[in-house]
Amino acid sequence: MTNVRPHPRPHPHPNRTAGRGWAGSLALCALLLVAASVAAWFVPNAASDEQAWRRATACTAQTPAAGRDDCLTTVPAVIASTDVNQPRQPSWLYFTDSRPLHRLEVSAEAAQDFQAGDHVELTVWRGQVMKVAGAGESWHEHITTARSLAVVAALLALAAGYPAAKVLGCLRARRLPDDEVLPSALPFAGALAGTALWLLPLCFLHPTDLLSSPTQITWAAAGSLLTLALLTGAWRATRIRTPEGAAAEGRPEEGGAGGTAEQPNRGEVFVSARFLEPTDFNPHGFGTHIALGDGAPAVTPGPGRFAAKRIPVERLTVRNVRRARGSDGDTVPRSWHVAELDDAGAPIGLAAAPADLTRIIRALGSTRA
Numbered sequence: 001m002t003n004v005r006p007h008p009r010p011h012p013h014p015n016r017t018a019g020r021g022w023a024g025s026l027a028l029c030a031l032l033l034v035a036a037s038v039a040a041w042f043v044p045n046a047a048s049d050e051q052a053w054r055r056a057t058a059c060t061a062q063t064p065a066a067g068r069d070d071c072l073t074t075v076p077a078v079i080a081s082t083d084v085n086q087p088r089q090p091s092w093l094y095f096t097d098s099r100p101l102h103r104l105e106v107s108a109e110a111a112q113d114f115q116a117g118d119h120v121e122l123t124v125w126r127g128q129v130m131k132v133a134g135a136g137e138s139w140h141e142h143i144t145t146a147r148s149l150a151v152v153a154a155l156l157a158l159a160a161g162y163p164a165a166k167v168l169g170c171l172r173a174r175r176l177p178d179d180e181v182l183p184s185a186l187p188f189a190g191a192l193a194g195t196a197l198w199l200l201p202l203c204f205l206h207p208t209d210l211l212s213s214p215t216q217i218t219w220a221a222a223g224s225l226l227t228l229a230l231l232t233g234a235w236r237a238t239r240i241r242t243p244e245g246a247a248a249e250g251r252p253e254e255g256g257a258g259g260t261a262e263q264p265n266r267g268e269v270f271v272s273a274r275f276l277e278p279t280d281f282n283p284h285g286f287g288t289h290i291a292l293g294d295g296a297p298a299v300t301p302g303p304g305r306f307a308a309k310r311i312p313v314e315r316l317t318v319r320n321v322r323r324a325r326g327s328d329g330d331t332v333p334r335s336w337h338v339a340e341l342d343d344a345g346a347p348i349g350l351a352a353a354p355a356d357l358t359r360i361i362r363a364l365g366s367t368r369a
Helices: 023-041 043-055 065-070 106-115 144-174 186-205 214-237 243-250 356-369
Strands: 071-084 091-095 103-106 119-125 126-131 139-140 269-275 291-293 298-300 316-323 335-342 347-354
Touching: 023 043, 043 144, 071 106, 091 106, 103 126, 103 298, 106 119, 144 186, 186 214, 291 356, 316 356, 335 356, 347 356
Parallel strands: none
Antiparallel strands: 071 091, 071 119, 091 103, 119 126, 126 139, 269 291, 269 347, 291 298, 316 335, 335 347
16 A cells, blocks of 8 residues: 655754754743842842831921931822823823922822822931822832842742753754754742742842741751752753663563553553654554554554554664654654654654653564564
């Protein structure tokens, strides 16, 4: 029977392959780290300003002119008009005769609460209007707290870890062909998320004294051990497994019953696998599983014998086993391997998880023998 002519394989997104540029991820990582450093640098100043605002008292007649910036000055004013805009746009309060200033940027809610003709009092601190109070309405300037800045700095630093993981993946795969598919960096994202669970509360509660007490030191030490364990797991999960190494892992120990090799007389199993080209036994690429165990291996559209088509193992020859590449298409997961087969002179590919592929190849060989 004549084989169906293979269709060209679609190319996946270039970010999955080893040949993609890592300069963009490196630049993003550096940018996020710089932003995190800037936010962390402002934490002590924010803490100082926050404390000064909370401790500020009203200026008195005895307060010298040089010290009036650090006390609260109350100035009467009359609202001339308001300008209410969308929440993402600034809203304004305008004052009669532009006294003590022409206009003041406020929230949209505050601009709606105040009306033209309202008599208000402005509280000024360090040359800035911090509060507008009227008959039943008030508005307060937002104070950037040390807690919020510390949390932002930690979030930026954690966010920098993901592009750093991508750069690390590219460095680990530098000897691979340009179109070879890289392992996903998502395990490192999970490690970063786990780190955030202990780091963000610590930064929020102790923005300026992270390690100032035994409790905080213990907290940070335990969290660091958790992060180390998560990163170790991510490193192992994203390791690049060669076909030779995967075959060794999938080979059961001599005399043992474990492993992924085919166990005779143990019933039928359906292994997730995919032929990359349509053939007469896999028309239109319908197969998603391969049945092994009872009878001849067959291609099936799911974990069942419905619409199964026997694989003509007598005409298949394994030429090579390799890692997934970009030309294999988006249907091949990053962690799978591909067996390059010769189907009576026509090249076809068979993709599956490394241990499963080893199992399938052995089953095909034993059936042919």
